[in-house]
Amino acid sequence: MARRGGKKHRMVTLKIPGELYDTLAGLIQDTGFRSVTEFATYVLRDVAAGGKLDRKPPGLTEREVEAIRQRLRALGYIE
Numbered sequence: 001m002a003r004r005g006g007k008k009h010r011m012v013t014l015k016i017p018g019e020l021y022d023t024l025a026g027l028i029q030d031t032g033f034r035s036v037t038e039f040a041t042y043v044l045r046d047v048a049a050g051g052k053l054d055r056k057p058p059g060l061t062e063r064e065v066e067a068i069r070q071r072l073r074a075l076g077y078i079e
Contacts, residue, residue: 014040020075027068032059043068047078 024036033039060068072078 016040027071030059031064043072 021036024039028036028039031039033042069078
C-alpha cells in the first residue's frame with residue numbers, strides 16, 4: 001500500500017472499456033501525465049471534488065482541461 005502523509009491508501013482496480021483506454025492514452029500524449037491511470041485518477045478526483053480541484057494537472061493549460069471535460073461530458077462520464 002502507498003503511504004502519503006503517514007496514512008495508508010488502499011489501491012484497487014477499475015475496469016474501463018479498452019476503446020476508452022486507448023482514446024485516453026492518445027488524449028494524454030505530450031501532456032505530462034505518465035499514464036492513463038494517473039490521468040484517470042486526476043479526473044476522478046476532480047469529479048469527486050465537484051469539478052473544483054485546486055491542483056493544476058501536469059502539463060495542461062486551463063483550455064486543455066476544459067476540452068477534456070467537454071469530451072468526458074459528451075461521452076457521458078461526467079455531467
